[in-house]
Amino acid sequence: MAYFFQQLLNALQLGSIYALIALGYTMVYGILTMINFAHGDLFMVGAFFCFLLAVYLKLSFVPTLLLSMLGVACLGVIIERLAYKPLRTAPRVSAIITALGVGLFLENFTLALSPYPKHIPPLLTNVTWTVGAVSISSLQVLVIVLSLGLMLILDFVVWRTKAGMAMRAISWDKTIVPLMGVSVNKIISLTFAIGTGLGGAAGVLYSLAYPVIDPYMGIMVGWKAFICAVVGGIGNVRGAMIGGFILGAVEILVAAFFPSTYRDFVAFTLLLGLLILRPYGILGRPQPQKV
Amino acid sequence: MTASDLLLTVSGLCVSYEGIEALHGVSFEVAKGEIVTLIGANGAGKSSILRAVSGLVPYAGAVVYTGKDLKNLPADRIVAAGIAHVPEGRGIFGNLTVGENLKLAAWQRRDKSAVARDLDRVFDLFPRLRERTKQLGGMLSGGEQQMLAVGRALMSDAELLLLDEPSMGLSPVLVREIFKIISEINREGKTVLLVEQNAHLALQIARRAYVLETGRIVLSGTGRELAGNPRIREAYLGG
Numbered sequence: 001m002a003y004f005f006q007q008l009l010n011a012l013q014l015g016s017i018y019a020l021i022a023l024g025y026t027m028v029y030g031i032l033t034m035i036n037f038a039h040g041d042l043f044m045v046g047a048f049f050c051f052l053l054a055v056y057l058k059l060s061f062v063p064t065l066l067l068s069m070l071g072v073a074c075l076g077v078i079i080e081r082l083a084y085k086p087l088r089t090a091p092r093v094s095a096i097i098t099a100l101g102v103g104l105f106l107e108n109f110t111l112a113l114s115p116y117p118k119h120i121p122p123l124l125t126n127v128t129w130t131v132g133a134v135s136i137s138s139l140q141v142l143v144i145v146l147s148l149g150l151m152l153i154l155d156f157v158v159w160r161t162k163a164g165m166a167m168r169a170i171s172w173d174k175t176i177v178p179l180m181g182v183s184v185n186k187i188i189s190l191t192f193a194i195g196t197g198l199g200g201a202a203g204v205l206y207s208l209a210y211p212v213i214d215p216y217m218g219i220m221v222g223w224k225a226f227i228c229a230v231v232g233g234i235g236n237v238r239g240a241m242i243g244g245f246i247l248g249a250v251e252i253l254v255a256a257f258f259p260s261t262y263r264d265f266v267a268f269t270l271l272l273g274l275l276i277l278r279p280y281g282i283l284g285r286p287q288p289q290k291v
Numbered sequence: 292m293t294a295s296d297l298l299l300t301v302s303g304l305c306v307s308y309e310g311i312e313a314l315h316g317v318s319f320e321v322a323k324g325e326i327v328t329l330i331g332a333n334g335a336g337k338s339s340i341l342r343a344v345s346g347l348v349p350y351a352g353a354v355v356y357t358g359k360d361l362k363n364l365p366a367d368r369i370v371a372a373g374i375a376h377v378p379e380g381r382g383i384f385g386n387l388t389v390g391e392n393l394k395l396a397a398w399q400r401r402d403k404s405a406v407a408r409d410l411d412r413v414f415d416l417f418p419r420l421r422e423r424t425k426q427l428g429g430m431l432s433g434g435e436q437q438m439l440a441v442g443r444a445l446m447s448d449a450e451l452l453l454l455d456e457p458s459m460g461l462s463p464v465l466v467r468e469i470f471k472i473i474s475e476i477n478r479e480g481k482t483v484l485l486v487e488q489n490a491h492l493a494l495q496i497a498r499r500a501y502v503l504e505t506g507r508i509v510l511s512g513t514g515r516e517l518a519g520n521p522r523i524r525e526a527y528l529g530g
Contacts, residue, residue: 162398165391169384176382178366179345179375181399181447 002133007256008249013140013209015248016147020202021225022232022240023154024195030171030235031191034092037099038079040222041106042196046072046203047213048110051118061123065146068204069197076196077189085185103218110215120211143205150201151241154194158237167191171235231271233284242282247271296322298451298482299344299374303352306339313339315506316352321451321484326477328485328493328514330527331503337486338379340503341453344484345369345376356451371399375449379456381440385429389420389439392428396443406446413442416472434465441472451482458489470496490527494518502527 021043028036049068053059059067083102087095127138158164166187169177177184206221207213228247232239247267254266280286299321306314314336321327329337343350346366354361361369370376375396384392393413397406414421417438423431431439437457444452454473458466466489474496477483487493494500494514502510502523510517517523 162394165387165395166398168386168391169395172384172386173382175347176378176384178347179370179378179382180395180443181367181370182395183365183367 003256005134007252009134009136009140009144011249011252012144012245013248014252015245016144016151017202017206017209017244018221018225018228018247019241019244020147020150020198020205021221022228022244023151023237024199025226025229026232026234026237026240027167027191027195029229030237031167031174031188032084032088032095033235034084034095035099035226036084036195037096037222037226038102038106039196039199040218040220040225041103042072042076042079042218043199043203043206043222043225044110044213044215044218045075045106046200047120047207047217048114048118048203048215049200050204050207051120051213054121054123055118064123065201065204069200072200072203073193073197076192076199079196080189080192085188103222107215107218114215117212117214120207120213122211123208139208143209146201146205150198154198155237157194163187163190227268227271231274231281233281236281236283239281239283296324298323298357299484300355301340301344301352302355304340304343304354305351306336306343306348308348313506314343314350317503317506317508319501319508319511321482323450323482324477324480325499326473326483326485326497328487328497328500329503330487330490330493330500330517332527333488334505335503336506337503338455341376341378341455341484341486345374345453347376367399370447370449373448373450374453375444375447375451376453377440377444377455377457379459381436383428383431383436383439385427387428388425389428389431390424392439393420393442393446396446397448400448405448409446409448413445416445416475417442433460434462434469437461437465437469438472441469441476445476445481449481451484452476454483454485456486456488458487458492466492490523491518491529494523494528 021039024039025035028034046068049071050064053064053067079102083098084095087098124139124142129136158167166177166182170184170187174184224247225244228243229240231246232241232243250267250270251263255263258266297320301320302318304314304317305312317340329340331337339348342348344354344361346361346364346369356372356374359372361372364372387395393410400406419435420438420442423435428436428439441457457469457473461469470492473483473485485493485497494517497514500512500514500517501508502517510523
């Protein structure tokens with residue numbers, strides 16, 4: 001039982017990071033029906049911002065987190081304006097290839113600046129509590145609580161604010177939205193800012209939990225988070241959160257009972273199986289084709 | 292009419308889709324307080340005119356609203372200038388509730404009490420919408436969606452309403468109801484530019500009308516004149 005709780009905690013930690021990244025994929029897809037394949041690399045940039053701010057500016061945790069989120073959000077908005085906006089009416093595949101190109105650019109730009117893996121200094125003193133046979137680290141609690149907090153805020157923004165209403169309207173039919181007096185470009189920028197900002201937060205939290213970072217760290221994590229978004233139902237914000245926690249749980253549980261090299265194989269097989277049962281994802285619904 | 296009464300002046304309007312010209316130099320005007328209708332067959336270019344005025348498609352020619360050139364203004368700024376467009380097919384956001392659809396249309400307005408007053412007014416005009424505030428737009432019937440679309444146009448506080456085929460797909464009873472409400476809104480001070488295939492009803496409520504054929508205006512006159520015109524009777528009113 002204690003073992004189970006221990007693993008559950010690990011699963012929540014990993015899952016909340018996947019969920020934060022998956023939100024970025026799903027939000028951008030929701031309004032532009034485009035997969036931002038550079039998103040995993042923006043997560044990596046978040047980790048490097050964390051490194052720069054913590055090591056060179058000696059900032060403490062809270063400003064590091066906030067500035068990294070802000071930095072990645074600005075980068076996301078700039079990427080959208082420069083690389084994706086000109087392709088909004090181009091064939092879908094052009095935007096996807098561009099996104100892959102942006103991802104390669106971010107990886108190699110970072111590689112050029114920092115050819116060796118970097119070590120993130122501990123920004124917080126880590127305390128470990130022992131409850132029965134379960135040991136809980138304060139870092140773990142922080143990652144989980146902060147991620148859940150950000151997701152609650154996002155859920156509120158999407159469902160309870162005017163800006164969220166505009167985002168949902170754009171996901172339904174963006175040709176009608178300007179007739180409501182809403183600037184579609186501004187809402188798209190805002191969506192990119194929020195989505196990539198959450199990815200930046202995930203980068204910071206990830207590098208606190210797993211403190212060695214390198215320019216390629218975003219590739220595998222990004223793919224996995226993308227799959228979480230698909231499993232949850234791409235375009236669906238709550239689905240992305242659920243997908244993230246499912247993958248976190250599956251990965252941790254597989255590694256707990258099988259040799260750890262089986263982890264990705266078993267995890268992805270299960271997720272593929274889930275997609276056979278629910279091709280549109282857990283919360284996704286087939287969209288009627290618009291004529 | 293005097294120049295100061297003019298709300299909208301369209302001159303030499305040309306719209307092309309993928310190199311094929313759909314409108315060939317259309318000119319007309321709408322004065323304050325009027326209902327003006329554009330009638331014509333399917334594909335005559337009626338919707339293109341409205342889409343150009345509200346900034347949804349690029350065009351050649353000039354669109355001037357209360358003395359202000361609308362060319363190069365993005366569509367969301369044209370709403371701010373005072374023009375609300377109820378698009379063909381209604382354009383209801385099916386994933387938003389009725390209340391959210393209405394609130395979204397008031398996006399640019401800051402005066403909360405005026406917005407609340409207009410919302411009440413919309414609910415008075417369309418009591419069905421009040422009952423269904425919390426329902427998703429996609430769950431409404433065609434008639435209710437049309438009411439919601441008109442309600443949204445009222446929520447933007449525009450002076451000029453562009454209505455694209457409000458009768459489309461509705462039962463005769465509902466069509467009459469919608470047209471009655473359009474007249475009522477007009478009496479309360481809104482100016483209406485109405486695009487219709489149902490020429491019979493459109494000519495009844497319109498002060499003036501223009502007839503559009505393959506991208507050109509071929510006739511114009513008061514609603515009564517055109518309703519009595521033999522050519523119009525034959526082509527659009529079923530003899």
